[in-house]
Amino acid sequence: MPAVQGRVAFVTGGASGLGRATCAALAAAGAHVVVADIDPAGAEATLTQVQASGGSGEVRPFDVTDAGHRAAAMAELFAAHGEDFDILVNVAGIDRPGYLVDVDEAAYAQVFAVNCHGPVFLMKEFLNGYLEVHGGEREAEIFNVLSISAVTVGSGAVAYNSSKAAFTKATEIFQTEVREFSHPCRIQGIMPAAMDTPMMEQWHIPAERMMQPDDVAAEILHALQRPRTVVGQNLIFTPRPENYPR
Template sequence: MSGGRLDGRVALVTGGGSGLGRATSLRLARGGAHVVVADVDGEKAEKVVAEVQGAGGRAAPLQLDVSDSAAVDAAIGGLVDQHGAAFDCLVNNAGTDRGASLLDLSDEQWRFVNGVNVDGPLFTSRAFLRRVVDAGERDVPADIVNVISISAITVGTDAAAYNSSKAAVAKLTEILQREAHEYRWPVRVHGLMPSAMNTPMMEQWNLSDEVMMDPDTVASAIEFMVALPADTFVQNLVINSRREPGWPR
Protein backbone atom coordinates (compact mmCIF):
# COMPACT_ATOMS: atom_id res chain seq x y z
CA MET A 1 0.00 0.00 0.00
CA SER A 2 1.87 3.07 -1.24
CA GLY A 3 1.45 6.01 -3.54
CA GLY A 4 -2.01 6.81 -2.13
CA ARG A 5 -3.51 10.22 -1.51
CA LEU A 6 -3.07 9.80 2.25
CA ASP A 7 0.64 9.03 2.12
CA GLY A 8 2.59 10.47 5.03
CA ARG A 9 -0.43 10.92 7.26
CA VAL A 10 -1.08 9.25 10.60
CA ALA A 11 -4.72 8.63 11.53
CA LEU A 12 -6.22 7.58 14.85
CA VAL A 13 -9.44 5.57 14.47
CA THR A 14 -11.33 4.99 17.71
CA GLY A 15 -13.50 1.91 17.97
CA GLY A 16 -11.23 0.51 15.28
CA GLY A 17 -11.49 -3.11 16.34
CA SER A 18 -14.73 -3.95 14.55
CA GLY A 19 -17.53 -2.70 12.33
CA LEU A 20 -17.08 0.72 10.78
CA GLY A 21 -13.85 1.28 12.68
CA ARG A 22 -12.31 -1.79 11.13
CA ALA A 23 -13.53 -0.84 7.65
CA THR A 24 -12.20 2.71 8.08
CA SER A 25 -8.82 1.50 9.29
CA LEU A 26 -8.49 -0.74 6.23
CA ARG A 27 -9.65 2.03 3.89
CA LEU A 28 -7.31 4.70 5.23
CA ALA A 29 -4.39 2.28 5.19
CA ARG A 30 -5.11 1.43 1.56
CA GLY A 31 -4.99 5.17 0.89
CA GLY A 32 -1.44 5.29 2.28
CA ALA A 33 -2.02 6.42 5.87
CA HIS A 34 -0.38 4.88 8.91
CA VAL A 35 -3.42 3.94 11.01
CA VAL A 36 -3.51 3.72 14.79
CA VAL A 37 -6.30 1.27 15.52
CA ALA A 38 -7.70 2.16 18.94
CA ASP A 39 -10.22 0.03 20.78
CA VAL A 40 -11.18 -0.72 24.36
CA ASP A 41 -10.62 -4.37 23.39
CA GLY A 42 -6.90 -4.59 22.68
CA GLU A 43 -7.13 -8.02 21.06
CA LYS A 44 -9.63 -6.77 18.48
CA ALA A 45 -7.36 -3.83 17.69
CA GLU A 46 -4.43 -6.19 17.16
CA LYS A 47 -6.47 -8.37 14.79
CA VAL A 48 -7.34 -5.39 12.61
CA VAL A 49 -3.72 -4.27 12.61
CA ALA A 50 -2.75 -7.75 11.42
CA GLU A 51 -5.30 -7.43 8.59
CA VAL A 52 -3.89 -4.07 7.56
CA GLN A 53 -0.33 -5.31 7.64
CA GLY A 54 -1.28 -8.49 5.81
CA ALA A 55 -2.58 -6.32 2.98
CA GLY A 56 0.67 -4.35 2.90
CA GLY A 57 -0.46 -1.37 4.95
CA ARG A 58 0.95 0.29 8.05
CA ALA A 59 -0.85 0.21 11.38
CA ALA A 60 -0.37 -0.04 15.13
CA PRO A 61 -2.78 -1.12 17.88
CA LEU A 62 -3.79 1.03 20.83
CA GLN A 63 -5.93 -0.16 23.71
CA LEU A 64 -7.98 2.87 24.74
CA ASP A 65 -11.12 3.62 26.70
CA VAL A 66 -12.31 6.88 25.15
CA SER A 67 -14.48 7.64 28.19
CA ASP A 68 -11.32 7.95 30.33
CA SER A 69 -10.14 11.55 29.94
CA ALA A 70 -6.68 10.98 31.42
CA ALA A 71 -6.05 7.91 29.27
CA VAL A 72 -7.15 9.77 26.15
CA ASP A 73 -4.89 12.74 26.89
CA ALA A 74 -1.92 10.45 27.47
CA ALA A 75 -2.58 8.50 24.27
CA ILE A 76 -2.94 11.60 22.11
CA GLY A 77 0.18 13.12 23.65
CA GLY A 78 2.11 9.92 23.00
CA LEU A 79 1.09 9.87 19.35
CA VAL A 80 2.16 13.50 18.91
CA ASP A 81 5.51 12.71 20.55
CA GLN A 82 5.96 9.73 18.24
CA HIS A 83 4.70 11.13 14.94
CA GLY A 84 4.74 14.90 15.30
CA ALA A 85 2.74 16.90 12.75
CA ALA A 86 2.19 13.75 10.65
CA PHE A 87 -0.45 12.74 13.20
CA ASP A 88 -3.12 14.92 11.64
CA CYS A 89 -6.28 12.83 11.43
CA LEU A 90 -8.74 11.76 14.13
CA VAL A 91 -11.78 9.60 13.37
CA ASN A 92 -14.17 9.57 16.31
CA ASN A 93 -15.94 6.33 15.56
CA ALA A 94 -16.15 4.58 18.96
CA GLY A 95 -19.74 4.11 19.99
CA THR A 96 -22.04 1.83 21.93
CA ASP A 97 -25.72 1.18 22.48
CA ARG A 98 -27.73 -0.32 25.30
CA GLY A 99 -31.28 -0.62 24.02
CA ALA A 100 -34.02 0.04 26.56
CA SER A 101 -37.24 2.01 26.83
CA LEU A 102 -37.24 5.05 29.09
CA LEU A 103 -39.04 3.12 31.82
CA ASP A 104 -36.48 0.33 31.75
CA LEU A 105 -33.37 2.47 31.17
CA SER A 106 -31.04 2.25 34.14
CA ASP A 107 -28.73 4.98 35.38
CA GLU A 108 -25.77 2.75 34.52
CA GLN A 109 -26.96 2.28 30.93
CA TRP A 110 -27.49 6.01 30.44
CA ARG A 111 -24.09 6.93 31.87
CA PHE A 112 -22.26 4.19 29.98
CA VAL A 113 -23.72 5.10 26.57
CA ASN A 114 -23.14 8.81 27.08
CA GLY A 115 -19.67 8.17 28.48
CA VAL A 116 -18.58 6.46 25.26
CA ASN A 117 -20.69 8.32 22.71
CA VAL A 118 -20.48 11.89 24.05
CA ASP A 119 -17.57 12.12 26.49
CA GLY A 120 -15.38 10.11 24.12
CA PRO A 121 -15.53 12.49 21.13
CA LEU A 122 -15.16 15.47 23.47
CA PHE A 123 -12.08 14.05 25.19
CA THR A 124 -10.33 12.92 22.00
CA SER A 125 -11.15 16.08 20.02
CA ARG A 126 -10.09 18.36 22.86
CA ALA A 127 -6.77 16.58 23.39
CA PHE A 128 -6.09 16.45 19.65
CA LEU A 129 -7.02 20.10 19.09
CA ARG A 130 -4.85 21.33 21.93
CA ARG A 131 -1.80 19.74 20.31
CA VAL A 132 -2.70 20.92 16.81
CA VAL A 133 -3.34 24.51 17.93
CA ASP A 134 -0.20 24.61 20.10
CA ALA A 135 1.90 23.46 17.12
CA GLY A 136 0.89 26.59 15.15
CA GLU A 137 0.44 27.07 11.43
CA ARG A 138 0.28 24.09 9.09
CA ASP A 139 0.60 23.77 5.33
CA VAL A 140 -2.65 21.78 5.24
CA PRO A 141 -5.27 21.49 7.99
CA ALA A 142 -5.62 18.51 10.27
CA ASP A 143 -8.89 16.56 10.15
CA ILE A 144 -11.46 15.41 12.70
CA VAL A 145 -14.30 13.19 11.53
CA ASN A 146 -17.14 12.68 13.99
CA VAL A 147 -19.20 9.60 13.20
CA ILE A 148 -22.58 10.69 14.52
CA SER A 149 -25.61 8.67 13.34
CA ILE A 150 -28.85 9.29 11.55
CA SER A 151 -30.30 8.59 15.00
CA ALA A 152 -29.34 12.16 15.89
CA ILE A 153 -32.17 13.41 13.69
CA THR A 154 -34.62 10.50 13.85
CA VAL A 155 -36.48 8.99 16.79
CA GLY A 156 -37.01 5.33 17.54
CA THR A 157 -38.34 3.35 20.46
CA ASP A 158 -36.10 1.64 23.02
CA ALA A 159 -33.11 3.81 22.10
CA ALA A 160 -33.37 6.84 24.36
CA ALA A 161 -29.76 6.79 25.48
CA TYR A 162 -28.33 6.19 22.02
CA ASN A 163 -30.55 8.73 20.21
CA SER A 164 -29.91 11.38 22.85
CA SER A 165 -26.17 10.79 22.84
CA LYS A 166 -25.94 11.08 19.07
CA ALA A 167 -27.97 14.29 19.09
CA ALA A 168 -25.44 15.64 21.59
CA VAL A 169 -22.54 14.63 19.33
CA ALA A 170 -24.23 16.38 16.41
CA LYS A 171 -24.36 19.61 18.42
CA LEU A 172 -20.79 19.12 19.64
CA THR A 173 -19.71 18.76 16.01
CA GLU A 174 -21.43 22.03 15.09
CA ILE A 175 -19.68 23.78 17.98
CA LEU A 176 -16.30 22.39 16.96
CA GLN A 177 -16.88 23.51 13.38
CA ARG A 178 -17.88 26.99 14.50
CA GLU A 179 -14.97 27.46 16.89
CA ALA A 180 -12.49 26.11 14.34
CA HIS A 181 -13.72 28.81 11.97
CA GLU A 182 -13.94 31.65 14.49
CA TYR A 183 -10.57 30.98 16.08
CA ARG A 184 -8.90 30.02 12.81
CA TRP A 185 -7.67 26.71 14.11
CA PRO A 186 -5.66 24.75 11.51
CA VAL A 187 -8.19 21.91 11.51
CA ARG A 188 -11.31 20.80 9.63
CA VAL A 189 -14.19 19.13 11.46
CA HIS A 190 -16.46 16.85 9.43
CA GLY A 191 -19.79 15.35 10.51
CA LEU A 192 -21.14 12.02 9.27
CA MET A 193 -24.61 10.58 9.89
CA PRO A 194 -24.94 7.03 8.54
CA SER A 195 -28.04 4.90 8.86
CA ALA A 196 -27.91 1.28 10.02
CA MET A 197 -24.80 -0.65 9.06
CA ASN A 198 -24.09 -4.36 9.23
CA THR A 199 -21.93 -4.21 12.35
CA PRO A 200 -21.77 -6.16 15.65
CA MET A 201 -23.46 -3.30 17.52
CA MET A 202 -26.60 -3.73 15.42
CA GLU A 203 -27.08 -7.39 16.30
CA GLN A 204 -29.31 -6.53 19.29
CA TRP A 205 -31.89 -4.98 16.94
CA ASN A 206 -32.36 -8.09 14.77
CA LEU A 207 -32.49 -6.15 11.51
CA SER A 208 -32.27 -7.98 8.22
CA ASP A 209 -28.87 -7.85 6.54
CA GLU A 210 -30.70 -6.74 3.42
CA VAL A 211 -31.63 -3.33 4.86
CA MET A 212 -28.23 -2.49 6.38
CA MET A 213 -25.32 -0.86 4.62
CA ASP A 214 -21.88 -2.35 4.18
CA PRO A 215 -19.52 -0.54 6.62
CA ASP A 216 -16.99 -0.16 3.80
CA THR A 217 -19.47 2.08 1.96
CA VAL A 218 -19.51 4.47 4.91
CA ALA A 219 -15.74 4.15 5.34
CA SER A 220 -15.35 5.35 1.76
CA ALA A 221 -17.12 8.57 2.78
CA ILE A 222 -14.66 9.07 5.64
CA GLU A 223 -11.75 8.58 3.26
CA PHE A 224 -13.35 11.12 0.90
CA MET A 225 -13.66 13.69 3.71
CA VAL A 226 -10.06 13.58 4.87
CA ALA A 227 -8.74 13.63 1.30
CA LEU A 228 -10.69 16.73 0.24
CA PRO A 229 -8.81 19.86 -0.92
CA ALA A 230 -7.60 21.93 2.02
CA ASP A 231 -10.14 24.73 1.52
CA THR A 232 -13.21 22.49 1.88
CA PHE A 233 -14.88 20.41 4.57
CA VAL A 234 -18.06 18.38 5.00
CA GLN A 235 -20.36 20.14 7.43
CA ASN A 236 -22.68 17.17 7.73
CA LEU A 237 -23.28 14.17 5.49
CA VAL A 238 -26.25 11.84 5.86
CA ILE A 239 -25.86 8.41 4.26
CA ASN A 240 -28.94 6.25 3.98
CA SER A 241 -29.65 2.87 2.45
CA ARG A 242 -32.02 2.64 -0.50
CA ARG A 243 -32.77 -0.91 0.61
CA GLU A 244 -34.70 0.19 3.69
CA PRO A 245 -38.48 -0.42 3.66
CA GLY A 246 -40.28 2.12 1.51
CA TRP A 247 -37.42 2.79 -0.88
CA PRO A 248 -37.83 1.70 -4.51
CA ARG A 249 -35.75 -1.26 -5.54
Protein backbone atom coordinates in the same frame (compact mmCIF):
# COMPACT_ATOMS: atom_id res chain seq x y z
CA MET B 1 -6.85 17.32 -3.27
CA PRO B 2 -5.45 16.62 0.21
CA ALA B 3 -4.10 13.10 0.43
CA VAL B 4 -3.82 10.84 3.46
CA GLN B 5 -0.59 9.19 2.30
CA GLY B 6 2.15 9.50 4.91
CA ARG B 7 -0.19 10.92 7.53
CA VAL B 8 -0.98 9.33 10.89
CA ALA B 9 -4.64 8.66 11.73
CA PHE B 10 -6.04 7.74 15.14
CA VAL B 11 -9.23 5.70 14.73
CA THR B 12 -11.32 4.92 17.80
CA GLY B 13 -13.46 1.79 17.78
CA GLY B 14 -10.96 0.22 15.38
CA ALA B 15 -11.42 -3.35 16.61
CA SER B 16 -14.52 -4.15 14.57
CA GLY B 17 -17.30 -2.93 12.32
CA LEU B 18 -16.97 0.54 10.84
CA GLY B 19 -13.79 1.22 12.83
CA ARG B 20 -12.06 -1.77 11.25
CA ALA B 21 -13.30 -0.82 7.79
CA THR B 22 -12.10 2.76 8.27
CA CYS B 23 -8.65 1.62 9.35
CA ALA B 24 -8.43 -0.59 6.27
CA ALA B 25 -9.53 2.21 3.94
CA LEU B 26 -7.12 4.76 5.37
CA ALA B 27 -4.22 2.32 5.36
CA ALA B 28 -4.92 1.32 1.76
CA ALA B 29 -4.70 5.02 0.86
CA GLY B 30 -1.27 5.27 2.49
CA ALA B 31 -1.97 6.45 6.03
CA HIS B 32 -0.35 4.97 9.12
CA VAL B 33 -3.35 3.96 11.24
CA VAL B 34 -3.47 3.78 15.00
CA VAL B 35 -6.09 1.15 15.81
CA ALA B 36 -7.52 2.37 19.11
CA ASP B 37 -9.97 0.24 21.02
CA ILE B 38 -10.87 -1.14 24.42
CA ASP B 39 -10.71 -4.61 22.82
CA PRO B 40 -6.98 -5.30 22.22
CA ALA B 41 -7.57 -8.68 20.55
CA GLY B 42 -9.99 -7.16 18.06
CA ALA B 43 -7.60 -4.28 17.44
CA GLU B 44 -4.77 -6.74 16.75
CA ALA B 45 -7.02 -8.54 14.27
CA THR B 46 -7.62 -5.25 12.49
CA LEU B 47 -3.90 -4.54 12.39
CA THR B 48 -3.24 -8.00 10.97
CA GLN B 49 -5.76 -7.28 8.20
CA VAL B 50 -4.17 -3.89 7.50
CA GLN B 51 -0.65 -5.32 7.32
CA ALA B 52 -1.71 -8.29 5.22
CA SER B 53 -2.90 -5.78 2.62
CA GLY B 54 0.41 -3.95 2.69
CA GLY B 55 -0.69 -1.17 5.04
CA SER B 56 1.02 0.40 8.03
CA GLY B 57 -0.36 0.65 11.53
CA GLU B 58 -0.11 0.06 15.25
CA VAL B 59 -2.47 -0.89 18.08
CA ARG B 60 -3.37 1.39 20.97
CA PRO B 61 -5.41 -0.11 23.86
CA PHE B 62 -7.78 2.76 24.47
CA ASP B 63 -10.89 3.62 26.46
CA VAL B 64 -12.41 6.83 25.12
CA THR B 65 -14.21 7.41 28.43
CA ASP B 66 -10.92 7.51 30.37
CA ALA B 67 -9.39 11.00 30.66
CA GLY B 68 -5.98 9.50 31.37
CA HIS B 69 -6.13 7.36 28.25
CA ARG B 70 -7.10 10.36 26.14
CA ALA B 71 -4.32 12.61 27.43
CA ALA B 72 -1.62 9.92 27.28
CA ALA B 73 -2.52 8.75 23.78
CA MET B 74 -2.47 12.23 22.30
CA ALA B 75 0.75 13.26 24.06
CA GLU B 76 2.59 10.09 23.08
CA LEU B 77 1.47 10.14 19.46
CA PHE B 78 2.42 13.77 18.93
CA ALA B 79 5.78 13.05 20.56
CA ALA B 80 6.31 10.08 18.23
CA HIS B 81 4.94 11.49 14.99
CA GLY B 82 4.86 15.29 15.30
CA GLU B 83 2.59 17.08 12.89
CA ASP B 84 2.29 13.97 10.72
CA PHE B 85 -0.25 12.91 13.34
CA ASP B 86 -3.07 15.07 12.05
CA ILE B 87 -6.14 12.88 11.56
CA LEU B 88 -8.60 11.88 14.27
CA VAL B 89 -11.59 9.69 13.41
CA ASN B 90 -14.15 9.19 16.17
CA VAL B 91 -15.90 5.92 15.37
CA ALA B 92 -16.32 4.23 18.78
CA GLY B 93 -19.94 3.87 19.83
CA ILE B 94 -22.21 1.67 21.88
CA ASP B 95 -25.95 1.14 22.18
CA ARG B 96 -27.93 0.00 25.24
CA PRO B 97 -31.66 -0.40 24.61
CA GLY B 98 -34.03 0.97 27.21
CA TYR B 99 -37.66 2.03 27.35
CA LEU B 100 -39.18 4.72 29.57
CA VAL B 101 -40.36 2.20 32.15
CA ASP B 102 -37.07 0.32 32.45
CA VAL B 103 -34.19 2.49 31.16
CA ASP B 104 -31.11 1.84 33.30
CA GLU B 105 -29.35 4.94 34.60
CA ALA B 106 -25.84 3.45 34.56
CA ALA B 107 -26.25 2.09 31.03
CA TYR B 108 -27.64 5.44 29.87
CA ALA B 109 -24.64 7.27 31.33
CA GLN B 110 -22.22 4.78 29.74
CA VAL B 111 -23.71 5.36 26.29
CA PHE B 112 -23.28 9.12 26.65
CA ALA B 113 -19.72 8.65 27.92
CA VAL B 114 -18.71 6.61 24.87
CA ASN B 115 -20.81 8.30 22.19
CA CYS B 116 -20.53 11.95 23.23
CA HIS B 117 -18.54 12.97 26.28
CA GLY B 118 -15.42 10.94 25.51
CA PRO B 119 -15.14 12.01 21.85
CA VAL B 120 -15.76 15.66 22.75
CA PHE B 121 -12.83 15.73 25.16
CA LEU B 122 -10.68 13.65 22.82
CA MET B 123 -11.21 16.34 20.18
CA LYS B 124 -10.02 18.91 22.72
CA GLU B 125 -6.86 16.91 23.52
CA PHE B 126 -6.15 16.33 19.83
CA LEU B 127 -6.54 19.95 18.73
CA ASN B 128 -4.52 21.34 21.64
CA GLY B 129 -1.77 18.83 20.94
CA TYR B 130 -1.76 19.69 17.25
CA LEU B 131 -1.62 23.42 17.93
CA GLU B 132 1.51 22.82 20.03
CA VAL B 133 3.39 20.96 17.29
CA HIS B 134 1.91 22.53 14.17
CA GLY B 135 4.52 24.27 12.08
CA GLY B 136 3.38 23.82 8.49
CA GLU B 137 0.42 24.72 6.33
CA ARG B 138 -1.43 21.42 6.47
CA GLU B 139 -4.73 21.37 8.30
CA ALA B 140 -5.55 18.67 10.79
CA GLU B 141 -8.68 16.64 10.20
CA ILE B 142 -11.30 15.56 12.73
CA PHE B 143 -13.98 13.25 11.41
CA ASN B 144 -16.90 12.22 13.61
CA VAL B 145 -19.22 9.29 12.99
CA LEU B 146 -22.62 10.62 13.94
CA SER B 147 -25.87 8.82 13.10
CA ILE B 148 -29.12 9.35 11.33
CA SER B 149 -30.54 8.47 14.75
CA ALA B 150 -29.61 12.01 15.80
CA VAL B 151 -32.49 13.34 13.69
CA THR B 152 -34.94 10.44 13.82
CA VAL B 153 -37.00 9.00 16.66
CA GLY B 154 -36.71 5.33 17.59
CA SER B 155 -38.55 3.45 20.30
CA GLY B 156 -36.28 1.84 22.88
CA ALA B 157 -33.20 3.80 21.84
CA VAL B 158 -33.34 6.87 24.08
CA ALA B 159 -29.68 6.63 25.14
CA TYR B 160 -28.25 6.08 21.67
CA ASN B 161 -30.41 8.60 19.83
CA SER B 162 -29.96 11.28 22.49
CA SER B 163 -26.20 10.79 22.68
CA LYS B 164 -25.81 11.00 18.91
CA ALA B 165 -27.98 14.13 18.81
CA ALA B 166 -25.77 15.72 21.47
CA PHE B 167 -22.59 14.71 19.66
CA THR B 168 -23.95 16.10 16.40
CA LYS B 169 -24.65 19.45 18.04
CA ALA B 170 -21.18 19.47 19.63
CA THR B 171 -19.68 18.77 16.20
CA GLU B 172 -21.57 21.70 14.68
CA ILE B 173 -20.44 24.02 17.48
CA PHE B 174 -16.80 22.98 17.10
CA GLN B 175 -17.05 23.42 13.33
CA THR B 176 -18.07 27.02 13.98
CA GLU B 177 -15.28 27.55 16.51
CA VAL B 178 -12.42 26.30 14.33
CA ARG B 179 -13.53 28.73 11.63
CA GLU B 180 -14.06 31.59 14.09
CA PHE B 181 -10.61 31.22 15.64
CA SER B 182 -8.86 30.17 12.41
CA HIS B 183 -7.55 26.93 13.89
CA PRO B 184 -5.67 24.78 11.35
CA CYS B 185 -8.28 22.05 11.56
CA ARG B 186 -11.31 20.91 9.62
CA ILE B 187 -14.13 19.04 11.31
CA GLN B 188 -16.60 16.89 9.39
CA GLY B 189 -19.14 14.24 10.26
CA ILE B 190 -21.32 11.59 8.69
CA MET B 191 -24.76 10.32 9.65
CA PRO B 192 -25.08 6.71 8.51
CA ALA B 193 -28.23 4.67 8.84
CA ALA B 194 -28.17 1.17 10.36
CA MET B 195 -24.98 -0.69 9.46
CA ASP B 196 -24.24 -4.40 9.44
CA THR B 197 -21.93 -4.31 12.48
CA PRO B 198 -21.78 -6.26 15.76
CA MET B 199 -23.52 -3.39 17.59
CA MET B 200 -26.64 -3.83 15.47
CA GLU B 201 -27.10 -7.54 16.17
CA GLN B 202 -29.32 -6.78 19.18
CA TRP B 203 -31.90 -5.10 16.93
CA HIS B 204 -32.37 -8.09 14.58
CA ILE B 205 -32.57 -6.03 11.40
CA PRO B 206 -32.18 -8.17 8.27
CA ALA B 207 -28.69 -7.78 6.85
CA GLU B 208 -30.03 -6.90 3.41
CA ARG B 209 -31.66 -3.77 4.86
CA MET B 210 -28.47 -2.43 6.39
CA MET B 211 -25.53 -0.50 5.03
CA GLN B 212 -22.10 -2.09 4.74
CA PRO B 213 -19.22 -0.67 6.80
CA ASP B 214 -16.89 -0.68 3.77
CA ASP B 215 -19.25 1.68 1.94
CA VAL B 216 -19.34 4.15 4.84
CA ALA B 217 -15.56 3.92 5.28
CA ALA B 218 -15.15 4.81 1.61
CA GLU B 219 -17.24 7.94 2.19
CA ILE B 220 -15.10 8.88 5.19
CA LEU B 221 -11.93 8.54 3.12
CA HIS B 222 -13.49 10.60 0.33
CA ALA B 223 -14.46 13.36 2.77
CA LEU B 224 -10.96 13.51 4.23
CA GLN B 225 -9.60 14.05 0.72
CA ARG B 226 -11.92 16.91 -0.22
CA PRO B 227 -10.30 20.23 -1.14
CA ARG B 228 -9.62 22.48 1.84
CA THR B 229 -12.11 24.98 0.47
CA VAL B 230 -14.81 22.52 1.57
CA VAL B 231 -15.21 23.28 5.26
CA GLY B 232 -17.05 21.27 7.86
CA GLN B 233 -20.07 19.40 6.63
CA ASN B 234 -22.21 16.67 8.14
CA LEU B 235 -23.38 14.17 5.56
CA ILE B 236 -26.51 12.06 5.86
CA PHE B 237 -25.70 8.72 4.27
CA THR B 238 -28.42 6.11 3.95
CA PRO B 239 -29.08 2.86 2.08
CA ARG B 240 -30.97 2.81 -1.16
CA PRO B 241 -34.64 3.64 -0.50
CA GLU B 242 -35.83 0.10 -1.19
CA ASN B 243 -33.50 -1.21 1.52
CA TYR B 244 -34.19 1.40 4.20
CA PRO B 245 -35.48 -0.22 7.43
CA ARG B 246 -39.20 0.19 8.04
